Amino acid sequence: MKIVQILILLGILIFLGAAIIIVDNPWGKDERTKKVESASKLFPSFDVDVVTKIEIIADSTTTILTKSGGQWLVESMDNYPADQQGVKDILEKASEFKMLDLISKNPDKQAKFEVDSSGVETKFLDSSNKVLAHVFIGKTTSSFLDSYIRKDGSDEVYKAKGYLKSTFDKGSRTWKTRKIFAFNKGDVTALTIKSEVEEIELQLDSEGKWQMLKPIVSLAKKSEIDQILNSLSTLETDDFVDGEDFESTSAITATLNDGSQRILMTADEDGGKHPAKRDGGKQIFALYKYNRDKLFKSSEDLKEEPPVVEASKENIEEDDGNQIQKSEGNEDKQN
Structure with a gap:
């Protein structure tokens, strides 16, 4: 058995050695490489x-x-x-x-x-x-x-x-850069998402957890916030729009730890794309609907549901005992 294992190992080593020789060609460069280098x-x-x-x-x-x-x-x-x-x-x-x-x-x-x-x-x-x-x-x-x-x-x-x-x-x-935003997502301490339906305020607490302050008070889903920040911090346009006509219907604001803000405004969907602008910018961008939807979530999407607590067997038995005692006490009063 040991001899077979040794032979198998030896075969593997020979194969690997041959592969290295073919790929690296340690004894010299191929003719094409020499030709390119000397040209x-x-x-x-x-x-x-x-x-x-x-x-x-x-x-x-x-x-x-x-x-x-x-x-x-x-x-x-x-x-x-x-x-x-x-x-x-x-x-x-x-x-x-x-x-x-x-x-x-x-x-x-x-x-x-x-x-x-x-x-x-x-x-x-x-x-x-x-x-x-x-x-x-x-x-x-x-x-x-x-x-x-x-x-x-x-x-x-x-x-x-x-x-x-x-x-x-x-x-x-075109040769225009497609970048809309480029910042460190870890520097964001607050988010505001405004739409025609609602206004959402989110704040990073001292423990590094995102809290929803408006329209309801709730812990926010980390996975959803991460997706928003990942998309917003590296946001690129899908296209450029000529002209100046733009009517904002929604906006998302990211506040960074230095107090600066990154604000993106978007308009109603037009042909599968949402016109968008940076606050104070002239250029109108166009975001595909699915890219825009990565940023604009509803409060229901962001709300973290409280964990379901399963009652232990001891607690159930204790509750049942309390119910029995209450029932017996009520019967005594009636008698």
Whole structure:
């Protein structure tokens, strides 16, 4: 039996060792990796830290992103805060572009690969408006793992890793940040939920439990409060609404331990979405009904039901004995 166990263990060790060799390849890198590492960069002197302006042209629409005080803004959309991670992604991609896998040098084939005006044209500029990099992002390859790219002024078309069009062109989603709120949910000490039906006040007590003060006095359900805070503290819009017409019908207010407040107002549902605004903000957001409903709970949803106390056998027997004694006492009085 011991010999069989030893052989099984030995077989497992051999298998694991082979797997490590295949995955890590400790004796050297594969040819593809060597080729990628040795390839020259498409923009060798490109420095992401110097870039202060990005122009993206897609479908005849120009989006201008500018850096101000360390933050990226969508200049072409009233300097609304941009998707910071999205900007970081395209800067990193541009710095990593390499002259690898040359596909074509024929200018007549640029339209085929969509590395002309039919693709996504992107310029990276410095503070003096000097162009640091100018590239055309084309369609994806047949494998959908790579994309075609072309440096402005060159006829050479290369393959670049990744599905790049969606990275550089946000389409109808735009480059605006989708964040509505970003705060630490653990800093919230009070919540107020107002609707056309009722007003709910919730307060965190000294023991870390949430108490409902209005419209009824009750302990609040921790699970429901957690869902509200999880959603509100990281809230993102599902869409943007153009225009200024907005009539609030409900509001939720979170008060933080520093006294500051985060207030979200919402309007009646329209086409499956609720228009919403931050207090004092101009931009109108749109929240899908199910996302809005995560925030606006009723007092019945939030009320913690008192625990059901099961009577012990001794208490039942004692109660029965008391009832018998009362009954006998009543009979004596009647006699």
